[in-house]
Amino acid sequence: xxxxxxxxxxxxLPFLLLLVLxxxxxxxxxxxxxxxxxxxxxxxxxxxxxxxxxxxxxFTSEHRKRAAAIAELxxxxxxxxxxxxxxxxxxxRELMCGILAKAGLPYHHYFRSGAFGSGLLTxxxxxxxxxxxxQYSRGGNPLALRHPDWWAGKGAGQTTIAVPGFGDIxxxxxxxxxxxxxxxxxxxxxxQLNELMVFVAAAGASHQPxxxxxxxxxxxxxxxxxxxxxxxxxxPVADQLSRIDYIMAIRSPDFSFTKKESLPLQGSVxxxxxxxxxxxxxxxxxxxxxxxxxxx
Numbered sequence: 085x086x087x088x089x090x091x092x093x094x095x096x097l098p099f100l101l102l103l104v105l106x107x108x109x110x111x112x113x114x115x116x117x118x119x120x121x122x123x124x125x126x127x128x129x130x131x132x133x134x135x136x137x138x139x140x141x142x143f144t145s146e147h148r149k150r151a152a153a154i155a156e157l158x159x160x161x162x163x164x165x166x167x168x169x170x171x172x173x174x175x176x177r178e179l180m181c182g183i184l185a186k187a188g189l190p191y192h193h194y195f196r197s198g199a200f201g202s203g204l205l206t207x208x209x210x211x212x213x214x215x216x217x218x219q220y221s222r223g224g225n226p227l228a229l230r231h232p233d234w235w236a237g238k239g240a241g242q243t244t245i246a247v248p249g250f251g252d253i254x255x256x257x258x259x260x261x262x263x264x265x266x267x268x269x270x271x272x273x274x275x276q277l278n279e280l281m282v283f284v285a286a287a288g289a290s291h292q293p294x295x296x297x298x299x300x301x302x303x304x305x306x307x308x309x310x311x312x313x314x315x316x317x318x319x320p321v322a323d324q325l326s327r328i329d330y331i332m333a334i335r336s337p338d339f340s341f342t343k344k345e346s347l348p349l350q351g352s353v354x355x356x357x358x359x360x361x362x363x364x365x366x367x368x369x370x371x372x373x374x375x376x377x378x379x380x
Contacts, residue, residue: 127375128250132322133158134297134329135349135367136169136259139176139203140232148176149353150362155180157349157362159187161369164209165245167257167297171205172236181207191245195257198223198237204257204298206243213252214244218283220276224261224269233261233269238276240283244292253374254287258298263328273301281316288317288334293341293374295321296332299365303327322346322370331370338378345371 137154139147151173158166166189171177181192184207191208194201195217202217219239226234240258247253258280261273277300288294296318302309304324313319313332322331323346333341349367352359 126250127373128247129344129371129373130164130247130253131162131369131371132295132297132331133161133163133166133349133367133369134169134257134299134331135166136299136329136363136365137171138363138365139170139173141173143232146353146355146360147173148179149355150360151176151180152183153351153353154362154367155183157351158367159184159189161347161349163189163369165255165295165297166207167255168205168207169257169259169299170203172200172203177205180205193241193243195239195241197239199235200232201236202239202241203236203259204239204241206241206255206257208243208245210248211246212243213246216242218279220279222272222275224272231262231264231269240280242283242287250374251376252292254290254292254294256284256287256294256296256298258296258300260299260301263301277302277312281312284316284318284334288336291336291338293336293339294334295372296330296334299329301328321372322368325368326366329365329368331368331372333372338376340375340377342373342375343370344373345369
């Protein structure tokens, strides 16, 4: 690692200034918009974040320090809904939720599953009124201890979030099986993807805006990937700023989704005399306008 004696806060200052400028230049997150004169539609702009925080005790270094820095960064981004993956360590989750509550995101839900929990934590500015979880039927190899996906009981976690002045939205947070060297888990990941598409379709049938956020461990160049998400009615609502992390929505005659802004969330923390990245993933922030095409 390249040595750098600048404090972490100074290293993040340019990015934090960029977030502040962007937040003032665009619609404030979570603000409902009144319909135009003579119109009947309602709309809201939400700032959505997906972030795999690489928070696996005994497998990752400085996980608590990184978790705190990630929460501060996300809080400064004026996010409305955040989907974290690999938030396995309870004390780290509690620390992050405390920081984010002070930043105006007091609602959260952790999806418990498997031996260590799913790692999926969803945090919101607005009340979470309902949750559900689907654990994938296939989960890798329980004997491959350095590939601990099986022990996590991976799945998809759904939250219903009540956005004041707009109504309920559905947010699905997920993390598919990792792509280890040699990638011997393609069949497992495809099985999980198939189950995810069914889960997403069921949520989309609620006639509420449905969003999918997470680490899907598929790249745009993977065979059949684009065909799969298109056939499921999914469309990206943020730029592809991270190779395998996505923010998508289900196309619906009831709602229109407009991509307004996309930003990467990244930084570093000090570890000894060096600096290490906040995660092995880049967080993605997408500002999305949702418009109801029909009256409720």
